[in-house]
Amino acid sequence: MVSRVIPVDPFDLVIFGGTGDLARRKILPGLYLRFLSGQMPEDAAIIAAARSDHDDDAYRAIIRKAIDEFVAKDKRDAKSIDAFLSRLSYVQVDAMGEGGWKELAGKIRKGMVHAFYFSVGPSLFGALAERLHKHKIADRKSRVVVEKPFGKDLASAQELNATLAQHFREEQIYRIDHYLGKETVQNLMAVRFGNMLFEPLWNAQYVDHIQITVAETVGVGGRGAYYDNSGAMRDMVQNHLMQLLCLIAMEPPNAFEPNAVRDEKLKVIRALDPVEPKDIVRGQYGPTGDEPGYIEDSENPESRTESYIALKLGISNWRWKGTPFYLRTGKKLKARASEIAVVFKDPPHSIFGEQEGRKGNVLVIRLQPNEGMNLRVTIKEPGPGGMRLIEVPLDMSFAEALGADAEDVPDAYERLIMDVIRGNQTLFMRGDEVEAAWAWTDPLIEGWQGAGTKPATYDAGSSGPEDALALMHRDGRRWREIAV
Template sequence: MVSRVIPVETFDLVIFGATGDLSRRKILPGLFRRFCAGQMPPEARVIGAARTEMDVAGFQQLVSDAISEFDPKNKATADDMQRFQERLDYVAIDAKGDDGWTELAGKVRKDVVTAFYFSVAPSLFGDLAERLRSNNIATSESRIVVEKPFGHDLQTAKALNATLAKHFDETQIYRIDHYLGKETVQNLMAVRFGNILFEPLWNNHFVDHIQITVAETVGVGGRGSYYDQSGAMRDMVQNHLMQLLCLIAMEPPNEFEPNAVRDEKLKVIRALDPVSPSDIVRGQYSGTDKLSGYLEDSENPDSKTESFVAMKVAISNWRWKGTPFYLRTGKRLRDRTSEIAIVFQDPPHSIFEAQEERRGNVLVIRLQPNEGITMRVTIKEPGPGGMRLIEVPLDMSFADALDEAHDVHDAYERLIMDVIRGNQTLFMRGDEVEAAWAWTDPIIEGWQERGDKPRPYDSGSSGPEDSLMLLHRDGRRWREVRA
């Protein structure tokens, strides 16, 4: 089967912060893969912009080096790289001053799609937006891409939205969350709304509970100073896990259209109940003989910042009332994995002898590693000896089930091309961001007022013991986190 590549219009994409880590790791390699896939029109261009003084040849070499380092499995030829480099340009620019803006204005065309990727600190968003307008570089049709964090709390999120709104309409602003670009996350919508098999069961009458896990094996490392001001709640729950929760819980939109989808996500956030302190577990990883602890990594011996959060969340609407959602995320855990598990209720009456080890049907959507979908079902164990029941997985790993023409692409590839197409479906809207902070802020303020300290947990474990009790007290248990 041949994968159908949807073409895009000719574009100029300006990457502010083009020499930075995110650009080199994700944005530039992703653009090169889209170029090799034939998705970049012949006249499309990528213009790097950063403080670093270098000529175009220097930037071309930087791009080549980045692709070699961060996309070593790429099978592209030297000719592919040369043709891609011919699309590249570069401008040394001062985000807060005047240097470079006249030169950039002379390079960006007005008769093609123009997009500006703010791969810089949020403190520079306003400066970039203002100068794009004052130098007549951006038009009413231009698009800007901004990375998280979208504020530190509700107040700063509102201020950031107001700053961007001074210069760009909401239809021009693309708040990027790379989790929404993952193939499996998009497949969650396809599974729900493209198959009659699941949607009738997707409610509190048939679903016992839902678990969302995003586990990392790494610590905060070189991000210690940033992370100590953020923590797992701000860094992961308020955005990544919130988006996954919305896609699972949302009502079917009337059409697969950006605002229709985002309207339904917003309704979920607004239906979230406040979270009781007894339904939250915070943790902080401890060091070992071989690994440093959080306090060493953050360089703050008195830090009360959490590197782990587990919580029980309730949604007050007709579809989900009474069905708990259990969220957990953390660093320095046993395995690196991200998954969503929809645990269905047991049959109302079993005609078979009770077997304690049976756990019922579970639909698991794996985000990483090995993206795919697994459905656990009960069957008869083969062989004589009576009706013995066992559980088996119906497993679809994307890497195994799809041919090379359907390779699972990096999230940034999909999202950047959606920006060029003008499709905001997988991007957060301003009111959605503010609603998420409005729910998150009281939780954070609560443990700060109480002076709560995060519970220590061993590096390489499953997190604090109290997180297990979060489910055990409800007669449930976390799924084993295994890569």
């Protein structure tokens, strides 16, 4: 199997916040890998803009170091790195003032795709958008990429969307969620809508329940003060997990086209039932040995912010009414793992009787690590002695199935940035989708804030609070093991 690399059109990509952590860790290393693969055309240009004082050579030295640090050794070719760095230039720009904007305007070439990546805090979006138009750098064909958080509640999301809408049309705005760029997430749509095998079974008649898990082993660390104003609900559920839920639950769009896909995702969000307080579990990781707990990391002894959350959701539509969706995410858990598990119902009658250990069919989509899919099926245990049933996996990891080609699969940022250049918004969030997600999320947050409840403490390296186990047990179900 050979991966096809389709070059994009010539472009000027301006990265505001070009000296920041995201630019050094993800954006520039990802662009280098796209250059290495042959996807970047000869006359593409990357212009970094930030407030610090650098010339082109100094900035290129920063990115050379970033490539050495964040790109695998076997991908670091000295000649290719030099050629890539020659595409980079730097402009010192004052986002809130007038400094540097004329110099930036002079670097933008006519006849190119023009994309502007706002790798900065949302408070600067309006100022950047205003000055891009004031200095005639952006036009009606330009594209602008914005990073989450897309607000902290419905009111701030509406304000942010309104700010962007003053200068850009919705079809110019690319709200990036890197989870949607993962290969397995996109394969979820291929599995659902490209195979007759699954789609007829993808409903409440055949699916017992669905689990979505995003577990992390790290704590909040140096971002404790920021995280304490956010929490797992705002930081993960409202965007990443919500997007996974939409893709697993949405109706087939009429075409694999941006607005058709996003229309169906929006319908899922609007069909979500309100969540009862008994169906929400919140937790904070405690200290372990010399490792601080959440309270210490957040530097807030009175913190009531959750580093873990588990929810039971319902969707009121014909496809999913009666099928529960269980979502959980947390910091300092026992393993780093992200997966979606579709647990199918048992046959209505077993001709083999009740056999201990039999578990039924489960389709597991692994997002990280070891991206791939696993379908658990029932077979007869080999050997004499009667009909004994066992569960075995039909397993497909991308690394094994694609061999060497798996190494060339672009990561999320690589894919999404190239989609921006192509003008393909399918994997980006639309403004009304963001607002609908906040409209569902806000009452949940207001509910526990009004009640003044404190999250339960859980051990670092565990699967989360004990109450989260009870959330499933009372329904006669169990969480899947969190494992690599």
